[in-house]
Amino acid sequence: MRFPFPRRDRYLVFGAPRLPEEAIEAAVRVLRSGWLGTGPQVAAFEKAFAEYIGTPFAVAVGSCTAALHLALRLVGVGPGDEVITTPITFAATANVIVHAGARPVFADVDLRTGNLDPEAAQSAITSRTKAILVVHYGGRPCEMDAFLALARRYDLFLIEDAAHALEAFYRGRKVGTLGDLAAFSFYPTKSLTTGEGGMLTTSVEAWAERARILRLHGLSRDAWRRYSEDAFPDYEVLEPGYKYNMTDIQAALGLAQLPYLERWLRCREYYWSLYNQGLQDLAGISLPPEDTHLVHARHLYTIRVNPREAPFDRDTLIHLLHKAGIGTGIHYKALHLHRFYREAFGYRPGMFPSAERISEETLSLPLSAHMEESDILYVIDVIRFLWREGRF
Numbered sequence: 001m002r003f004p005f006p007r008r009d010r011y012l013v014f015g016a017p018r019l020p021e022e023a024i025e026a027a028v029r030v031l032r033s034g035w036l037g038t039g040p041q042v043a044a045f046e047k048a049f050a051e052y053i054g055t056p057f058a059v060a061v062g063s064c065t066a067a068l069h070l071a072l073r074l075v076g077v078g079p080g081d082e083v084i085t086t087p088i089t090f091a092a093t094a095n096v097i098v099h100a101g102a103r104p105v106f107a108d109v110d111l112r113t114g115n116l117d118p119e120a121a122q123s124a125i126t127s128r129t130k131a132i133l134v135v136h137y138g139g140r141p142c143e144m145d146a147f148l149a150l151a152r153r154y155d156l157f158l159i160e161d162a163a164h165a166l167e168a169f170y171r172g173r174k175v176g177t178l179g180d181l182a183a184f185s186f187y188p189t190k191s192l193t194t195g196e197g198g199m200l201t202t203s204v205e206a207w208a209e210r211a212r213i214l215r216l217h218g219l220s221r222d223a224w225r226r227y228s229e230d231a232f233p234d235y236e237v238l239e240p241g242y243k244y245n246m247t248d249i250q251a252a253l254g255l256a257q258l259p260y261l262e263r264w265l266r267c268r269e270y271y272w273s274l275y276n277q278g279l280q281d282l283a284g285i286s287l288p289p290e291d292t293h294l295v296h297a298r299h300l301y302t303i304r305v306n307p308r309e310a311p312f313d314r315d316t317l318i319h320l321l322h323k324a325g326i327g328t329g330i331h332y333k334a335l336h337l338h339r340f341y342r343e344a345f346g347y348r349p350g351m352f353p354s355a356e357r358i359s360e361e362t363l364s365l366p367l368s369a370h371m372e373e374s375d376i377l378y379v380i381d382v383i384r385f386l387w388r389e390g391r392f
């Protein structure tokens with residue numbers, strides 16, 4: 001296949017992180033400090049993160065997956081329970097429901113936003129439903145007033161998967177303070193990264209305290225307090241917890257990035273507007289919608305490619321962009337279509353039409369504060385060229 005765009009010397013890696021020098025230096029200081037485990041840096045990161053979110057408690061863990069699992073454990077989700085969630089999410093969101101011994105109950109999404117549809121969620125409620133686990137997909141907050149009303153009416157817990165939505169607000173209220181508990185991700189593609197890492201936020205002190213115990217084997221005192229506070233390294237196992245703690249190396253990286261979040265969001269907002277302007281007139285491409293009642297975290301710039309109107313289907317476009325040196329992402333192949341979920345829970349194609357349409361048509365273009373304006377313009381140029389040529 002002939003392709004007119006020469007491969008650039010630099011492949012546009014999807015989701016490349018932007019790390020300030022201070023973060024790298026802070027991590028190196030920890031490496032030289034003699035204490036690498038969970039310690040003072042984790043405590044400082046938790047405090048600063050809680051202030052940033054505007055929540056009383058933040059508990060640092062090894063991943064968002066760990067934070068989600070702890071959230072389910074804290075509200076008592078277990079065997080026999082059902083948790084309603086979206087099929088348009090990363091596997092972690094539903095896998096943790098299975099880890100907790102419960103049944104993941106998918107409900108369809110709003111085709112316009114990709115977020116869980118509150119009416120579909122309501123229809124999925126049964127006497128076994130214990131919680132609703134919403135995902136602020138791509139950085140766009142869910143319709144939280146509707147979910148809060150459902151949670152109140154049916155006496156359910158509401159958990160936010162805020163992996164994409166660190167900087168987001170819903171009707172002036174910060175994501176991470178809206179549900180009973182929220183989970184954030186610091187995976188490398190996220191706007192704040194600690195390599196791997198996550199944070200659990202809540203306003204319930206008892207949950208925060210138990211999360212601190214559960215994140216480290218259920219021990220009564222963590223290693224920092226055992227080895228440094230007094231000379232007697234005693235502890236007791238209070239319950240069989242997990243190995244979900246965050247290290248001081250990770251926390252130092254995270255703490256140093258917090259002051260940059262707003263600046264980087266402005267940068268992504270600008271790139272987002274360039275994509276909107278550059279792609280708006282192309283046939284068969286649906287751009288992400290704008291909503292005035294939200295602050296969108298601009299994590300994923302997802303378009304939908306309608307194969308009946310566009311010259312290429314989504315998969316061909318991914319292939320052509322790759323040839324032009326542009327990495328893209330699929331967010332997501334709907335979870336109910338994956339083998340495990342089909343076989344273990346009887347999900348079938350056709351059950352959630354909007355999720356399936358997104359699953360087939362969605363494509364995320366590279367978007368990161370690490371990129372330069374010329375990178376975004378290059379992506380737009382390549383796509384416009386492909387649409388003009390109409391074949392390859």
Ligand SMILES: Cc1ncc(COP(=O)(O)O)c(C=O)c1O
Pocket residue numbers: 063064065066089090092093135161163164184185186187197198
């Ligand atoms: C929506 C969503 N939830 C949960 C996760 C899991 O995050 P982590 O990799 O930090 O465990 C991800 C990861 O990318 C995600 O996109």
